[in-house]
Amino acid sequence: xxxxGHVVSCLGWGSHALAPLSFQAATYSxxxxxxxxxxxxxxxxxGEILREATKLVEAGKLMPQLDGRHxxxxxxxxxxxxxxxxxxxxxxxxxxx
Numbered sequence: 001x002x003x004x005g006h007v008v009s010c011l012g013w014g015s016h017a018l019a020p021l022s023f024q025a026a027t028y029s030x031x032x033x034x035x036x037x038x039x040x041x042x043x044x045x046x047g048e049i050l051r052e053a054t055k056l057v058e059a060g061k062l063m064p065q066l067d068g069r070h071x072x073x074x075x076x077x078x079x080x081x082x083x084x085x086x087x088x089x090x091x092x093x094x095x096x097x
Contacts, residue, residue, distance in 0.1 A: 008062075065090035073097075 006027045021028055031049055036042040056062035067090045071079040079092050 067092050069093075070095060 003024050004026065005024060006029065007021060008029045008031065010031050010033050018028060031046070033046055036046045053062060057064075067082075067088050069079075069082065069092065071092065071094045073094065073096050076094050079094050082088060083092060
């Protein structure tokens, strides 16, 4: 996280330490998508959010932080072990197909 950066998350559970963001004067935003996915209520609005996020990614303004390791469906258990052990440098990628 760079100084004055912006973290956006769609994960609504787990244990998140937000204190490191304060040391970087960062902004945190959460977009919780479970209800629209389960009920359909507000789905169009979340579609708008995802379309805007797509534009930001394509413009190079939204950069997901990915761990350098990649896993396949066959090695997904290894990915889980890495995740449980900690020290992951971003999101883990599990290729399916």
